[in-house]
Amino acid sequence: SQTIHQWPATLVQPVGSPLSLECTVEGTSNPNLYWYRQAAGRGLQLLFYSVGIGQISSEVPQNLSASRPQDRQFILSSKKLLLSDSGFYLCAWKGGGAERSPQHFGDGTRLSIL
Amino acid sequence: GENVEQHPSTLSVQEGDSAVIKCTYSDSASNYFPWYKQELGKRPQLIIDIRSNVGEKKDQRIAVTLNKTAKHFSLHITETQPEDSAVYFCAAIVTNAGKSTFGDGTTLTVKP
Numbered sequence: 001s002q003t004i005h006q007w008p009a010t011l012v013q014p015v016g017s018p019l020s021l022e023c024t025v026e027g028t029s030n031p032n033l034y035w036y037r038q039a040a041g042r043g044l045q046l047l048f049y050s051v052g053i054g055q056i057s058s059e060v061p062q063n064l065s066a067s068r069p070q071d072r073q074f075i076l077s078s079k080k081l082l083l084s085d086s087g088f089y090l091c092a093w094k095g096g097g098a099e100r101s102p103q104h105f106g107d108g109t110r111l112s113i114l
Numbered sequence: 115g116e117n118v119e120q121h122p123s124t125l126s127v128q129e130g131d132s133a134v135i136k137c138t139y140s141d142s143a144s145n146y147f148p149w150y151k152q153e154l155g156k157r158p159q160l161i162i163d164i165r166s167n168v169g170e171k172k173d174q175r176i177a178v179t180l181n182k183t184a185k186h187f188s189l190h191i192t193e194t195q196p197e198d199s200a201v202y203f204c205a206a207i208v209t210n211a212g213k214s215t216f217g218d219g220t221t222l223t224v225k226p
Contacts (some may be wrong), residue, residue: 032212044158044203051212086166090157100146100165100209106158 002027006091006106014114019064021109023091026072031072031093034103035066038088047052050074051096086113116141118206120217128225132156133194135220137204138186144206144215147180147187152201152219162189194224 006023013019024033035047046059048066056066063082067075074091088110092103117140127133135148145166150158164171164178164187171178175194180187191198205219 034214044216046213046216049213057213094214096212097209100207102148102150102160102163103205103214105159107157110155 002093002104004091004093004106006109008109009107010110010112011114012112013078013081015083016080019076019081019085019111021076021089021091021111023074023076023106024072025093028072028093028095030071030096032096033068034092034094035076036075036090036092038090038108040087044090048076081113083113086111116144116206116208116213116215118204118215118217120204122194122219123218124221124223126223126225127194129194129196131194133191133198133222133224135189135202135204135222136186137188137206137217138184139206139215140185141206141208141215142185143208143211144185146207146209147178147190148205148207148214149178150203150205152203153156154200158203192223194222194225196226199221199224221226 003026034049036044050056050068064078091106091109093099094103118136121174148163151161162176162178163182175192177190201219201221203219205214207214
């Protein structure tokens with residue numbers, strides 16, 4: 001069966017520090033991968049999605065970036081965190097191509113910027 | 115691009131009553147519509163989905179209806195229980211585009 005791992009679960013970082021969040025998927029090949037941010041009590045904001053290795057689509061201009069160095073690995077990064085980057089970050093995967101299947105979410109990373 | 119509107123943003127019902135959450139979408143190419151439940155501090159989890167070639171789907175107390183002509187779909191929960199209290203998200207997906215668009219969520223509170 002497929003599983004998604006996301007870490008760390010919580011992170012406290014000072015303003016201006018770098019960020020690296022990692023997500024890996026097991027049990028599937030060539031998935032679509034997604035990064036979302038969720039502010040407290042709010043909806044899911046799509047940040048990046050990827051349909052293949054090295055293919056990244058950005059939805060919101062910001063100081064974040066994403067990379068997909070391997071088929072089942074998706075990384076969210078920042079060189080310099082802002083206070084506004086605080087939130088709950090969720091990684092998700094779904095079957096690639098035209099498959100009509102749902103997204104499956106990781107457990108999320110709660111990021112607090114001080 | 116796709117736009118999904120979800121209503122209401124908050125919903126409070128008595129235990130045993132029904133709850134209905136509605137979503138409208140803009141892109142007629144959307145062909146798959148999942149619903150997620152998110153409990154406080156947890157990840158969203160799929161509860162039911164419907165494909166564009168189906169008008170209605172039911173799973174025990176939960177049902178989803180889809181009106182492609184009007185571009186709206188709804189989640190129906192019958193005989194609500196306190197453990198149904200959560201935030202519910204709808205989504206519209208154009209599967210070939212690889213991207214999902216979510217509604218802003220509905221906070222459902224079921225009062226015992």
